[in-house]
Amino acid sequence: RKEVEQDPGPFNVPEGATVAFNCTYSNSASQSFFWYRQDCRKEPKLLMSVYSSGNEDGRFTAQLNRASQYISLLIRDSKLSDSATYLCVVGWGSARQLTFGSGTQLTVLP
Amino acid sequence: EAGVTQSPTHLIKTRGQQATLRCSPISGHTSVYWYQQALGLGLQFLLWYDEGEERNRGNFPPRFSGRQFPNYSSELNVNALELEDSALYLCASSLAGMSNQPQHFGDGTRLSIL
Numbered sequence: 001r002k003e004v005e006q007d008p009g010p011f012n013v014p015e016g017a018t019v020a021f022n023c024t025y026s027n028s029a030s031q032s033f034f035w036y037r038q039d040c041r042k043e044p045k046l047l048m049s050v051y052s053s054g055n056e057d058g059r060f061t062a063q064l065n066r067a068s069q070y071i072s073l074l075i076r077d078s079k080l081s082d083s084a085t086y087l088c089v090v091g092w093g094s095a096r097q098l099t100f101g102s103g104t105q106l107t108v109l110p
Numbered sequence: 111e112a113g114v115t116q117s118p119t120h121l122i123k124t125r126g127q128q129a130t131l132r133c134s135p136i137s138g139h140t141s142v143y144w145y146q147q148a149l150g151l152g153l154q155f156l157l158w159y160d161e162g163e164e165r166n167r168g169n170f171p172p173r174f175s176g177r178q179f180p181n182y183s184s185e186l187n188v189n190a191l192e193l194e195d196s197a198l199y200l201c202a203s204s205l206a207g208m209s210n211q212p213q214h215f216g217d218g219t220r221l222s223i224l
Contacts, residue, residue: 032210043200043215044153087153091210097166098143098213102152 003027006088006101014109017078021104023071023088032091033064035073037084038103044087047073078108112137114216116201122222123191131186131219135203141165142184143204143213144176148197156199159184160206188221196223 006023013019025033033050048055050062050071061074071088088101115134123129135142144156155168159178167174173189182203188195198220202213 034212041198043217046212046214049210049212097155097158097168099155100145100153 002102003099004088004090004101006086007104008102010105010107012107012109013078015078015080017108018074018076019078019106020075021073021086021088021106023073023101025069025071025088025090025099027090027092028069030069030090030092032098033062033071034089034091034098035060035062035071036087036089036100038087039084044100047086075106078106080108080110082106083108114201114203114214116199116216116219118219119217120220120222122224124224125191125193127191129188129191129195129221131188131199131201131221132183133186133201133203133216134183135201136214138205139203139214140182140206141204141211142178142182143202144184144186145200145202146170146197147200147218148194153200157186191223193223196221 004025035047036044037047038044048057050064054063059076063072085103085105087103089098091098117132141160143158145153147153158166162178176186178184198218200218202215204211204213
C-alpha cells in the first residue's frame with residue numbers, strides 16, 4: 001500500500017464547476033499536511049497547508065479527517081488557470097520528511 | 111525576496127560520468143531537501159540537510175550524495191551515472207522546526223543521461 005494515495009484522475013471539468021480531490025495516508029503519526037500544485041514540467045508550488053479544523057483560501061477549501069486518515073481539497077468556480085496536477089503531501093515527526101502522492105491531474109475546459 | 115535557486119537548469123551527461131547539482135535556499139531557511147522526479151512519476155525523496163548535517167536520506171544508492179555549506183547552500187552529487195538517473199532534480203528549503211513547515215521548491219535541474 002502506498003503511503004499517500006490520491007485519486008488518479010484525470011479530472012476534466014468545465015469552467016465554473018466545483019471539483020473535489022481526495023487523499024488517504026497510511027501513517028497515523030503524520031503531523032503535517034499540504035496541498036501543492038505542479039504545472040507541466042515545472043516545480044511543485046505550495047497551494048495551502050491543511051489544518052485539523054479545516055481551512056479555506058478563496059475558492060479553495062481543505063479538510064482533514066485524522067480518524068479516517070483522509071484529506072480533501074475542494075475547488076469552487078474552477079478557472080482555466082486551475083489546470084495542473086494537485087499533489088497531496090504528508091509529513092511526520094523529527095524526520096521532517098514529506099511524502100508526496102502521485103498527484104491528480106485537473107484540466108478545466110472552456 | 112529570492113526563492114530557491116538551482117543550477118544548472120539543464121545538464122547532459124553520459125553513462126559513468128559524475129554530475130553536480132547546486133541549490134541556494136530561501137534566505138533564512140536552514141533546511142534543504144533534494145527530490146528526484148523521473149518522467150511521469152511522483153517525487154521521490156533523496157536527501158535532507160540541516161545545519162550542515164545530513165539528517166535523513168531516501169531509498170537511493172550511496173552514489174547519490176551531497177553536502178550543505180555554512181551558508182546553507184547545498185550540492186547534490188551523483189556518481190557513476192546510469193540511464194535511469196535521467197530525471198528532474200528538485201531542491202526545496204524550509205525554516206527549521208517541526209514538520210509543519212512547508213517546503214518551497216526551486217525550478218529544478220533536468221539531468222539527461224545519454
